[in-house]
Amino acid sequence: MSTLASVNAVIEELWPLSGASSWDSPGVVVGDPEHPVTHLHLVVDTVLDTVDEALGMGADLVLSHHPLLFRGATTVAEDTSKGAVIARLIRGGAALVAAHTNADAVETGTSRVLAHQLGLVDQRPIDEGRTPTTGLGIVGRLPQPMTLVALARLLGDVLPPTASGVRAAGAADRVIETVALCAGAGDSLLDDPAVTSADAYITSDLRHHPASDARELSLLGRGPALLDISHWASEWLWLDTAAAQLRQRLHDVEITLSDLRTDPWDFAIVQ
Template identity: 75%
Template sequence: MSTLGAVNAAIEKLWPLAGAESWDSPGLAVGDPTAEVTHIHLAVDAVLDTVDEALGMGADLLLVHHPLLFHGAKTVAESTTKGAVIARLVRGGAALIAAHTNADVVATGTSRVLAHQLGLTDQRPIQASAADPTGQTGLGIVGTAESPLTLMALARLLTDILPPTAGGVRVAGDHESVVSTVALCGGAGDSLLDHPEVLGADVYITSDLRHHPASDARELMRLGRGPALVDISHWAAEWLWLDTAAAQLRQAIPDVEVTLSDLRTDPWDFAVVR
């Protein structure tokens, strides 16, 4: 029998909390460490739909990528989204753990999974972890395409790899430009737009690019001083990681069932394009 405390220890061994960014809040959020865990359900987001899915499958632990209490909460009243999620988990007898930036920076993290799906070689972090003397772990990935391809071909490859979302794949750049060096960051990566590894790439793939940072980056691209941009769904990019995480959990905790959510928790339902 595995307790929640033992499972949490295994999770923290796979994705050490020491690797989390200072502003992050991963780890155990809901649950009794002495309670038994027989079934872990994996999802990107702790929302009502994924909680209901986990409880409907008999899971007693929901392991998510995005922390529910990311910015903290002054109340868990059920009139709030966080309170409603927590109440539903507690009533259903399920715990909640998040592995966020601590799961981004490891060698099998979110950006690595996407880089492998794209077939990138010579992979290295955009921003290496200060605590890793090998320089092999950290935020984002930069690598080389197996064969040079056009920006349009890369965008189409991403649409094949990623689950469908209303936002699709958005691109800034000449669709016939040739791409060889690819930088990417799973999740919101505009903080790395000015990083030398990103500026030296042919294209930068990330999510949640805001107007002004994206506009400035596009102008740099037109000056020949920065990469083309590809904006993809935050949820879709990180959803790819769940399969890798599940395989690691099954090996680390063989007596616990592990399942994956295929619910789309991207916040957008449809787009109208004219």
């Protein structure tokens, strides 16, 4: 029978911890290494809803893309969000492992999955990792040029629906051929030459000032149009790929994935 230790060894083979960013905290979060694992449930976020979903399905291991404990915690009291989640996992007999930037950086990572969904060709990482095919973000070409509004609509078709939808900065009729993208929060890559030389940049959580600066440069002909998408939606697409990889390695473990929307926004008023 598989254990948390043996399953985690497979997780680290698929998504090596050496590929994680220095600020990240992937790996085992909750659980005994000898804890038996018969059912692994994949989620983007470890929140009360996804924990309840996993426990309701009989899962004894939750594999989350986002780490529950990003920074040092001073308490896991149950009147805190983190403490409530941890208590519920332990009482339900489920372990928790996170695969975050180490799952972003591999050849089948979050950005690569989104790039394939858009049909990008000649793909390469924006920020190259240990090999030419690994690293953060992807830049590539659309099979056929399209307008910015058409690309925004394509994203709307590819991604699961969220309240924030797809936001664009740039002329609707701007012709887009080269696309840079980073699933999740990617404003740290806004100044990368691979991004500034692209026709459009797709990412999430763009803050006002970096987005405003990038838009002004775009108006000067020195940068891409911007497409801001849901952080959760951009990474949820990866769960299918991760599940397929795990099923190839873990023949005695049931693998399921969450379709719960854990994007934090419930609705939007368009003015």
